[in-house]
Amino acid sequence: MGRRPCCDKVGLKKGPWTAEEDKKLVNFIANNGHCCWRLLPKLAGLLRCGKSCRLRWTNYLRPDLKRGVLSPSDEKLIIDLHARMGNRWSKIASHLPGRTDNEIKNYWNTYIKKKLMRMGIDPVTHLPLSESPQLSQQDNNSAGAKDFCVDQAETQKQILHEKSSEITISNSAPQQEEPDQSNSFSSAEIPCKMEESQSIQSWWEYSDIAAADYFENSEYGITWFDPESNMGSVFESPGLIPPSSDFYNTHLFLQDNINSFPPWEIQPAGSGL
């Protein structure tokens, strides 16, 4: 026996919503809330199924929705969160107030995915296309992609913990506010979060997985310049994890904030700096 449909679809309307329908739905929810989506259409006088009403409300009519294009920082955040969570659009959307999972999913599929592809980054694994063994499988296996992201993050975390006691790095960039509880900041923000002479160990505790992405990068090092002495030193990553979107995020951030954080620069490892 097949699954019972979510509602009796005979005589129910499908397709685009009219202004009249929107008005009915908004008025009803404003007056009564949405206690039960299944009953709502009948009570509101709509020839729609409850599911359709819920979707229309959550994706389009909700008063707290933000409309318009996503900002560059939103985009960076989405990329960063996707690298950590995979296609968990609702989880990603929860870090972007006023944005819906559907909107972010569409934005990812129409803009970000293509942008990453153009940059040679696999949008599923966040690894360079040439080094992405997951690519062929991931295309048809989103569950695998989620697992891979989790595995990758866990591996990075472990590696960084192993290395952390050996490394100390100093930085004259200004310190910023504590991270919020959602731990949602982009790894691109890392340079400004470090304190002078702060060890990677304490930084790791502070910044979670993003720190691992940032340092465990096999082909790029992070160059730090002391603006007072005009001396530079290079931290070259250990060469264990290939570049990921965090390099992309970081590079963009530095480009955007070059005047605020002039000491920071990313160079290919072994470039002589």
Next chain:
DNA sequence: AACTACGCCAACCGCAGCCGC
């Protein structure tokens, strides 16, 4: 001007998880 191709995005579909009984 007509046709085609493409991109965007709202909406739909079906599965999974949660919860109450």
Next chain:
DNA sequence: AGCGGCTGCGGTTGGCGTAGT
């Protein structure tokens, strides 16, 4: 514990607008 109903989620579709020929 098992079942059924409801909701949420992610993948996919289809309509519309626009650019290109």
